[in-house]
Amino acid sequence: MLTLVTLGYSWSCAVYPYKPCRSCRGFGSFRSPLLRAIRLCRRCNGTGRTLRAGRRAYNTCLRTRRSYRDLRDRDRRDDNR
Numbered sequence: 760m761l762t763l764v765t766l767g768y769s770w771s772c773a774v775y776p777y778k779p780c781r782s783c784r785g786f787g788s789f790r791s792p793l794l795r796a797i798r799l800c801r802r803c804n805g806t807g808r809t810l811r812a813g814r815r816a817y818n819t820c821l822r823t824r825r826s827y828r829d830l831r832d833r834d835r836r837d838d839n840r
Contacts, residue, residue, distance in 0.1 A: 769813065772813035776811060778808065778811050780800055780807055783807060785807045785808070787799065787807035
């Protein structure tokens, strides 16, 4: 059962990597309380979307794997010289 839930969440993060911003509720802007001016959300930079936690973890793992692979390939090239 846990495997099924994990696979479902992984699929969901792959298909829908963004979620609505918690701060602006997905609108991307606020109304200022004093002057009623429209301001962009600081958290999402006005897009209304933020990256999901599962996708953020996947991106971190992918970035770490790529940097390790590049380091390993660089060491191989240095050894062949």
